[in-house]
Amino acid sequence: MAKPLEQFEIKTLVDIPLGGLDASFTNASAFMVISVAAVTLFLTVGMRRRALVPGRWQSMAELSYQFVAQLVRENVGTEGRQYFPFIFTLFMFILFSNMIGLIPYAFTVTSHIIVTFALALVVFLGVTLIALIKHRLRFFSFFMPPGVPLYMAPLLVPIEIISYLARPVTLGLRLFANMMAGHTMLKVFAGFIVVLGIGGIAPIAAIVLLYGLEVIVAVLQAYVFTILTCLYLHDALHLH
Amino acid sequence: MVPAVFAVATAPDGRFDAIPMDEGNHPPSLNDLDARLRKARGKAHPANAAEGKDVPAGGWGQAMRVGLELVSGLAVGVGIGWLLDEWLGTRPWLMVVFFFLGAGAGMLNVYRSVSNLGYGVGYGGAPAGDDTEGAEKEKEDDKP
Numbered sequence: 228m229a230k231p232l233e234q235f236e237i238k239t240l241v242d243i244p245l246g247g248l249d250a251s252f253t254n255a256s257a258f259m260v261i262s263v264a265a266v267t268l269f270l271t272v273g274m275r276r277r278a279l280v281p282g283r284w285q286s287m288a289e290l291s292y293q294f295v296a297q298l299v300r301e302n303v304g305t306e307g308r309q310y311f312p313f314i315f316t317l318f319m320f321i322l323f324s325n326m327i328g329l330i331p332y333a334f335t336v337t338s339h340i341i342v343t344f345a346l347a348l349v350v351f352l353g354v355t356l357i358a359l360i361k362h363r364l365r366f367f368s369f370f371m372p373p374g375v376p377l378y379m380a381p382l383l384v385p386i387e388i389i390s391y392l393a394r395p396v397t398l399g400l401r402l403f404a405n406m407m408a409g410h411t412m413l414k415v416f417a418g419f420i421v422v423l424g425i426g427g428i429a430p431i432a433a434i435v436l437l438y439g440l441e442v443i444v445a446v447l448q449a450y451v452f453t454i455l456t457c458l459y460l461h462d463a464l465h466l467h
Numbered sequence: 468m469v470p471a472v473f474a475v476a477t478a479p480d481g482r483f484d485a486i487p488m489d490e491g492n493h494p495p496s497l498n499d500l501d502a503r504l505r506k507a508r509g510k511a512h513p514a515n516a517a518e519g520k521d522v523p524a525g526g527w528g529q530a531m532r533v534g535l536e537l538v539s540g541l542a543v544g545v546g547i548g549w550l551l552d553e554w555l556g557t558r559p560w561l562m563v564v565f566f567f568l569g570a571g572a573g574m575l576n577v578y579r580s581v582s583n584l585g586y587g588v589g590y591g592g593a594p595a596g597d598d599t600e601g602a603e604k605e606k607e608d609d610k611p
Contacts, residue, residue: 385565385568386568386571386572386575387572387575389540389543389544389547389565389568389569389571389572390540390572390573390575390576392543392547393536393539393540393542393543393572393573393576396539396542396543397535397536397539397576400535400539401531401532401535404531404535
């Protein structure tokens with residue numbers, strides 16, 4: 228019977244030893260390249276004709292653009308405009324990685340915690356840097372809730388700092404856990420089909436349903452990651 | 468006086484040649500383009516809605532979010548304690564202290580994410596009136 232976790236195995240495609248580091252080109256890297264290429268293709272080819280009345284493909288490209296633009300406008304505000312390219316890239320990359328991962332035999336990049344955590348860390352460090360540059364030392368007042376008596380500070384400031392540091396952890400973990408759980412579940416049900424023979428129709432039906440759910444989860448998690456990035460950015464720019 | 472555009476819309480036979488040619492009419496879509504543009508530009512300066520109000524929060528998703536917040540706060544706390552212990556050589560003690568601080572942080576995060584029922588963090592989504600005041604102020608700041 229197929230092992231449900233086999234799909235997450237990293238296989239080296241091209242061996243590249245870089246000093247003492249293992250910088251090999253793996254199936255994970257290959258699928259990252261594929262999703263970047265797919266996004267680029269989707270947007271550039273879709274927008275090639277730039278028709279006033281968009282066709283189907285151009286409509287999809289424009290819809291995804293507008294969707295993220297509205298997200299940024301509503302959750303970050305006007306100042307968020309200059310960060311839109313980054314947020315849009317993030318959204319499209321996660322969305323396409325999730326969706327490509329749903330194709331049979333494909334590898335899901337976002338089901339590896341190191342990938343999602345790296346994405347979350349980039350967001351976290353970037354947002355913290357923006358806040359530091361924009362507010363300088365006033366940034367640290369973020370860790371002292373307003374209207375709290377001073378004698379509570381020794382207790383509350385560490386808690387606030389830990390709660391701030393937990394942001395990238397939750398951000399990365401949420402995407403990873405959702406993708407990994409869904410794919411494992413699909414594989415477990417797929418294993419039942421072979422074992423049950425004729426009775427395998429039941430797990431096939433379950434897989435069809437689960438697959439639909441997974442498509443929703445793939446889009447939803449890309450959206451959640453993006454909206455959380457927007458909210459963190461809003462915090463960094465406005466500093467309550 | 469009825470505007471020309473209006474007259475077209477109310478023409479009984481609804482034919483397009485009801486447009487009076489001598490007045491140099493534009494099609495209506497270009498006529499009010501300016502107004503529509505102004506409206507769209509106004510939209511670019513909304514009162515900053517910080518709360519993640521549109522986030523679909525199903526029961527399962529919310530439960531998962533709460534669990535995740537709780538655990539990650541705790542994990543970060545314990546991790547910091549462990550690293551500080553490693554560094555200062557005070558083996559168990561700082562980890563014990565930061566275990567409780569991390570638990571506190573986790574609960575705080577849960578409280579925050581649940582109390583405004585969105586993904587909002589920080590104090591932006593805090594309940595009570597001063598939040599709307601802040602939004603008003605920001606709106607005024609954005610105006611010019």
